[in-house]
Structures are given as C-alpha cells and as structure tokens.
Amino acid sequence: MRAMRFHEHGGPEVFRADEVPLPEPGPGQARVKLEAVGVNFIDIYHRMGTYKVALPFTPGQEGAGVVDALGAGVTGLRLGERVAYAFSGGAYAEYTLVPADKLVPVPDGVSSAFAAAVMLQGTTAHYLATDTFALGPGHTALIHAAAGGTGNLLVQMAKLRGARVIATASTEAKRALATAAGADAVLPYEDFDTATRALTLGAGVDVVYDSVGRDTFDRSLNCLRPRGVLALFGHASGTVSPVDPLTLMSKGSLYLTRPTLGNYLQTREELLRRAGDVLGWLGSGAVKARIDRSLPLSEAGAAQAALAGRATTGKVVLIP
Numbered sequence: 001m002r003a004m005r006f007h008e009h010g011g012p013e014v015f016r017a018d019e020v021p022l023p024e025p026g027p028g029q030a031r032v033k034l035e036a037v038g039v040n041f042i043d044i045y046h047r048m049g050t051y052k053v054a055l056p057f058t059p060g061q062e063g064a065g066v067v068d069a070l071g072a073g074v075t076g077l078r079l080g081e082r083v084a085y086a087f088s089g090g091a092y093a094e095y096t097l098v099p100a101d102k103l104v105p106v107p108d109g110v111s112s113a114f115a116a117a118v119m120l121q122g123t124t125a126h127y128l129a130t131d132t133f134a135l136g137p138g139h140t141a142l143i144h145a146a147a148g149g150t151g152n153l154l155v156q157m158a159k160l161r162g163a164r165v166i167a168t169a170s171t172e173a174k175r176a177l178a179t180a181a182g183a184d185a186v187l188p189y190e191d192f193d194t195a196t197r198a199l200t201l202g203a204g205v206d207v208v209y210d211s212v213g214r215d216t217f218d219r220s221l222n223c224l225r226p227r228g229v230l231a232l233f234g235h236a237s238g239t240v241s242p243v244d245p246l247t248l249m250s251k252g253s254l255y256l257t258r259p260t261l262g263n264y265l266q267t268r269e270e271l272l273r274r275a276g277d278v279l280g281w282l283g284s285g286a287v288k289a290r291i292d293r294s295l296p297l298s299e300a301g302a303a304q305a306a307l308a309g310r311a312t313t314g315k316v317v318l319i320p
C-alpha cells in the first residue's frame with residue numbers, strides 16, 4: 001500500500017510516496033481502509049520535528065473509512081462497517097491500524113470526508129465548550145481564529161449552549177464566516193482586547209479560547225473578568241513564553257489551562273459521548289463543518305503548507 005512518509009524533518013518537500021507492506025492488525029486492533037484523512041497542525045509539528053518522532057514517519061491523527069480486517073479479540077465491529085477515529089497515528093496512508101476501542105460508527109447521513117473533518121477538531125471544540133469551561137446562557141466567550149477548523153466549530157457549539165460569542169479572524173472574508181457560524185461580534189486582531197472590553201462594558205469575558213498562542217496570549221489575558229479562564233489550546237502563531245504566576249494574580253485571579261484532547265478522551269464512554277454528539281449534530285445540521293479543500297493523498301505537503309500558511313477556512317482533507 002502507499003503511505004506518505006518523511007525520512008527527515010523539514011519543509012513540506014520532505015514527503016515521499018512510499019510503498020510499504022499492508023499492516024496486519026494485532027490483538028485489539030482493526031485495519032481501516034481509509035476514505036478520508038484529516039490534516040491537523042500536529043501533523044505539521046511532527047514533520048518539522050517540533051514534536052519528536054522516530055523516522056521514517058507516517059503522520060496523520062484522524063481518518064474515516066471502512067473496517068477491512070480485525071485482530072484477535074476485537075468484538076463489536078464488523079467488516080465493511082463505516083468508522084472514524086481521532087488520536088491514533090499513521091493516517092496519511094491507504095490503510096492504517098487503529099485500536100478498536102478508538103473507532104466510532106459513522107451515521108449514514110455523514111460522509112467519510114465530513115467524519116474525518118470533525119473527529120479531532122469537533123471533539124476538541126466539544127470538550128472546550130462543555131468541560132474546560134462549561135458554557136451556558138449568561139456566559140460570554142472570546143474565540144480566536146473563528147474561521148479556522150476548530151474555532152468555527154467552537155463558535156457554533158458555544159451558540160448551541162446559549163453563550164454570547166465574540167470572535168476574532170484576520171480578514172474580512174474570514175470574519176464573514178465567523179458571523180455566519182453565529183458569532184455575535186467579530187473583531188480583527190488589532191486592538192481586540194480593547195474592543196472586547198468595550199463590548200462587555202468593561203466587565204471582561206468569562207473565558208477566552210486561544211489557539212493562536214504567541215501573537216494573542218498576553219492580550220487574551222487582558223480580556224478576562226476577575227477569575228476568568230484562559231484556555232490556551234494551540235499555538236498556530238508560535239509557542240507562548242513561560243508565564244509568571246503573579247501575572248495571573250495582577251490581572252484578576254485568573255485561571256490558565258493548557259488542555260489537550262487526549263486528556264478529554266480518557267474512556268471509551270467519553271469518546272462515544274463526544275463523537276456521538278459531534279457526528280449527530282453534523283447529521284442533523286445543528287453544526288456545519290466546512291471543508292476548505294480535499295486533495296489527493298499524494299499532495300500531503302501542499303495540504304500542510306496551506307494550513308500552516310493561514311490560507312484555509314475550515315478543514316483540509318486528504319483522499320487516499
């Protein structure tokens with residue numbers, strides 16, 4: 001089978017289309033014939049060596065397709081069943097092995113491309129809105145990069161939960177997408193902290209969801225009410241420098257958390273609940289996912305370059 005791998009860290013050009021043996025599922029594993037693969041920043045961090053991996057390496061943390069073979073001891077799955085998953089490696093390939101307990105069924109009304117598009121970003125938006133800070137009516141959230149994959153889903157889920165949403169995005173076209181997702185006010189990044197204060201009549205927001213990192217972090221802290229929560233869940237613009245705890249005191253006894261999906265998918269029940277909600281909302285139209293572009297698997301490098309280059313609105317999907 002074909003896999004898009006790299007043998008050294010570097011730019012998008014390090015990808016090679018390698019012919020590798022079809023993997024055989026071990027105990028507890030299923031082999032999935034991939035129909036769509038989601039592209040994520042973590043794949044870029046793996047390629048660049050920001051997160052260390054053993055080489056050669058096949059990136060990719062999410063996908064959707066059909067169950068093609070089962071390892072010993074796997075129950076509750078049948079061959080040919082449509083499934084999706086997130087947070088298991090090796091997705092930039094025609095086939096991949098996934099622990100069976102990470103697979104969730106895909107409802108009939110949801111295509112494999114859309115299932116692959118929401119597994120990682122959708123479950124992330126879900127845990128951020130429901131658990132990192134449990135949004136509800138009366139809350140105001142500031143959500144950065146609201147035309148992005150995770151940000152746009154998070155805006156929609158925050159609105160489903162009855163919160164008021166202030167959003168940021170870099171261009172007029174991206175701000176229009178944030179408005180279409182339901183944001184109550186959408187700001188450019190310039191002076192977003194001053195503008196957020198004004199929009200909340202000086203009070204500040206209950207929570208900031210920050211996936212941009214270096215370029216927004218300090219000003220995000222300025223937007224919070226006393227005892228507000230900064231959920232720093234990504235660093236699309238670069239990583240954030242160490243924080244002096246006294247800064248959190250002086251800006252209002254703030255809470256800072258750096259959540260990551262793995263800690264919010266700790267059990268099979270948790271996975272089924274979050275993925276079930278997300279895929280269910282997608283099927284019913286309560287939440288809409290946006291596929292920015294679908295590219296052949298062989299264009300993995302171009303797909304990553306578009307995401308890293310700030311050129312996307314919504315999800316980038318690879319089709320094996």
Ligand code: NDP
Pocket residue numbers: 040041042120121124145146147148149150151168169170171174211212215233234235236237238259260261262307308309310311312313314
């Ligand atoms: P997006 O689709 O949101 O793309 C990133 C967006 O960030 C861009 O579209 C851009 O929107 C904004 N951005 C701001 N500054 C930059 C910059 N210098 N370079 C590139 N983009 C920039 O990506 P994702 O939703 O997939 O991921 C966003 C971040 O969240 C990543 O760091 C990712 O690793 C992280 N993440 C974390 C998870 C977790 O559980 N903690 C799970 C999923 C993702 P604009 O032009 O409007 O600013």
